[in-house]
Amino acid sequence: MTSQKKYSAATGDAIDSLVSGAVLMTLDLNAIPQAASQNNPIPMVDAYLAPVSATWNAATALNTALVFNTQGMDSVAITIQPSGTITAGAIIFEVYDGANWVAIKCARESSYNTDSTYSLAGAGSIQGWTVPAAGFPQFRCRLAAAIVGTSPSVLITGIVSSAPDVSIVTAGLDPQQALHPGALTLQAQQVVAVGSASAASAAVQAATNRVVLTSTTACWIAFGATPTASAATGSIYLPANIPSPPIVVTPGVTKIAVIQAAAAGALSIWESV
Numbered sequence: 040m041t042s043q044k045k046y047s048a049a050t051g052d053a054i055d056s057l058v059s060g061a062v063l064m065t066l067d068l069n070a071i072p073q074a075a076s077q078n079n080p081i082p083m084v085d086a087y088l089a090p091v092s093a094t095w096n097a098a099t100a101l102n103t104a105l106v107f108n109t110q111g112m113d114s115v116a117i118t119i120q121p122s123g124t125i126t127a128g129a130i131i132f133e134v135y136d137g138a139n140w141v142a143i144k145c146a147r148e149s150s151y152n153t154d155s156t157y158s159l160a161g162a163g164s165i166q167g168w169t170v171p172a173a174g175f176p177q178f179r180c181r182l183a184a185a186i187v188g189t190s191p192s193v194l195i196t197g198i199v200s201s202a203p204d205v206s207i208v209t210a211g212l213d214p215q216q217a218l219h220p221g222a223l224t225l226q227a228q229q230v231v232a233v234g235s236a237s238a239a240s241a242a243v244q245a246a247t248n249r250v251v252l253t254s255t256t257a258c259w260i261a262f263g264a265t266p267t268a269s270a271a272t273g274s275i276y277l278p279a280n281i282p283s284p285p286i287v288v289t290p291g292v293t294k295i296a297v298i299q300a301a302a303a304g305a306l307s308i309w310e311s312v
Contacts, residue, residue: 089198091197092195095182103182104181105181106177107178107199110176113201114202115169115197116167116198117132117197118196123192125186125188126188127159127186127187128188129157130183132157134170134179135175145171154168156183226311227243227244227310229241229307233304235299237266239295240294240295249285249288252308253280253281254277255305256304257276257278258277258298258300259271259277259299266294267296269298277306
């Protein structure tokens with residue numbers, strides 16, 4: 040296919056827009072109109088603009104930006120190649136909506152991470168991203184923190200493409216976002232000796248609202264401000280070497296008491312926010 044136009048099914052004349060009775064057609068290599076079909080598809084070509092690049096170093100002013108025109112295009116491939124020793128510096132990726140520049144997350148090519156801001160500190164190898172820029176007329180890389188180091192330099196290269204972005208999809212935690220309510224973050228930990236008499240832990244930390252318990256021996260546990268554990272009477276049985284599900288506690292107040300079921304051991308208390 041060398042070109043494509045719309046032609047009237049009745050007259051064969053080229054038209055600017057489809058109207059009633061018109062069909063989408065293409066020109067073959069002999070410039071003869073042919074109706075678009077499964078056997079005669081309209082050609083779709085991925086267009087790539089010429090690469091655009093810039094080199095930033097310690098003399099580059101803060102907020103310097105490398106801007107790409109993405110109107111009518113779908114994605115941008117970005118690479119950075121650092122050299123020297125970089126101890127500080129950061130690049131932010133942004134798209135323009137016609138009125139404002141907005142940070143955008145980009146899929147890192149070397150991992151499942153996404154970045155809207157990338158720290159240059161310690162960067163020593165080439166890194167790449169795919170940017171979903173469809174619908175935005177411009178995209179830019181902006182120096183969000185000044186570059187500092189020993190002979191530091193960063194070569195930034197970008198190629199704008201009409202190919203649709205196929206971002207990495209993964210199930211997991213976004214390292215740039217706060218943990219979801221069900222996630223566990225270690226706040227503190229305690230170990231209580233498990234014996235034939237009830238023994239209680241210290242009160243959990245003021246920031247603790249959940250605990251996970253694991254014991255090296257089967258035991259009975261109780262919760263409260265002044266708890267006493269007793270075997271098979273008003274306490275909770277915890278089997279050996281099997282972590283409990285997260286248990287909600289009162290921050291700064293709850294203590295955990297424990298007594299053995301048959302043998303001595305140790306109770307591990309994992310405090311979480």
